[in-house]
Amino acid sequence: MDLTKRERRDRAREKARHIRDQQVKSERRARWFIQGGVLLAIFAVVSAVVLVIVFSVPSQAAGPRNMVSDGIVFGPKGEPILTEGIHPEFGPTPYYESAENGKINIRVYADYSCHYCKQFEETTSAYLSSLLDGGNATLSIHPIAIFGSGLNRYSVRATNAVACVANYSPKYFLSVNAALFQHQESALQNRGLGNDELWTIASASGASDPKVEECIKHEMFSDWAVAATERATRYILPNSDNVSLRGTPTVLVNGALYTGSPGDLDSFKRFIAESQGKTFSTKPPSHTGARNT
Template identity: 45%
Template sequence: MLGADQHPGSQPPHSRGVPRPEAHAVTLNRSISPDETVHSSMNSNAYGKPVPPKKDRREQARDSARLMREEQQKRDNRKRLFMRGGIGAGLLAVAAIVALVIVNSVGSAAAGPANMASDGILLTGDGSAIQATPTKALAADAKPIATDRTALTDTANIAVYVDYLCPFCGQFEATNGEQIASWVTAGNATLEFHPISILDSASAGSKYPTRAANAAACVANYQPDDFLAVNTALFASQPKENTTGLTDAELTSLVKSAGVTDKKVASCITDRTFASWLGAATKRALAGPLPDADIEKVSGTPTVLVNGVTYTGALDNPTTFSDFVAAQVAPAK
């Protein structure tokens, strides 16, 4: 006989797989209560627990798999959201860093040094000594004021744009520096010197051209009459390209050895007071226009102009340069 809790056709656990003859002919002589009907729609497992029919188990498995997929999808979505957030934050951080680097490299506008209102320092002579022409400091964002040469028609007005790491500038200085100084001292020439920095990338990360030119600008600001002596010393100690060059402490020592005694120059060098102005002056020289020149802009160093005419001769031949200077002065007389 069938137990009361068994559905027709089901098998008790201990007889699983054993055929039951004539099971199909068995009929129940009593009605089944509703509670029994609900209960009897489930098979029993080995522990007497109700087990869903095969169809229901498949549906339950599908539902369970669906729920698992949905839960996994939620986890994946959370992970992707987190990753996107992390990547987004990373990109924002990178963008902020790039922006910071750009702002720092450009630098805020800064006033220039005194006695360099033209972006250069003008040196003249009285027959016995060389003096700097005094000018007020260039205000932040102010345009440079070109030197008025209307009263300088009887002299060779030499303008030089140099980078203190440039080996060709060093060659020109070694070849012509002494004779130019003698012309200026005698009052036969003026020298307008423009330090710029175009070779920072060739100084092993030390930005030596900027630091050296800043040192020169510090001297122009505080002790301008010693500018030419410091300029000569900087070229005499010129480092090779792709080296770090002199440290700020060594630059300070160098200007002192050249005769600079003003104590404010040392802090000006270490603080790099005029580095931002120098960057702006360099950009102006490279972009142009250059005042009183037959060229639009500086395209390399040294750029040497005599009465507005570009010198293109040999840098290592003093006679060639001297002849060029004489040729530019003669038409003006």
């Protein structure tokens, strides 16, 4: 049966409408799959990041001997104060000495990849040594790795290296500490020094015990380095005037934060003098510090 012109036109319109409807449905399905795929991809990435964070930051880790506070403390004549290591079940024990005895309590948080930490070390090391030699101060050094996995994990590995020295050859800690800052430029230019190079620096600075070599090369305290960094950056610093670590170097004198230039020795000396006129007698806490909010 032959169709009239009008009937053929109506059928053509109906077919076009059907094709258009199918296309709209197909586009909707495609958008749903794309959106769903994007959401799944985002979820997968977020989950992976969460897993990396959770499993890459050990909340508890055994620490080196002579660093039970997460730092090593030096007293008169620059002699290290010997302690046990951190037990993973209990965490660090903050070092405390009341300023009422007239001593200056100086605490330094530093990263071996940090330029300003190097500047502070080079500017103040001789002055700090004179304070220690005179029996007028205690010096606590807290190596941390706020640069994390950058430069082939150099901050973590350098912190591990000095932890090994503290554990086996503590009397050479200050020498190794200074030498690492002296080699900082070379380290940064070469994506960090290797563990063999870190051992060479340590041994050349006096820490030549074979146990130090094994410790450095096997990164025995790398988990502790990450955990100590997490504690320093997450909590209010213990025995401080409510100070949070926001960068390096962070320097405390009798619990007060030094805010002057790390390269200005006169400014630091004035701050020391001002701090001697104050008393910091807060009872030492039994924990690492209050949680930052």
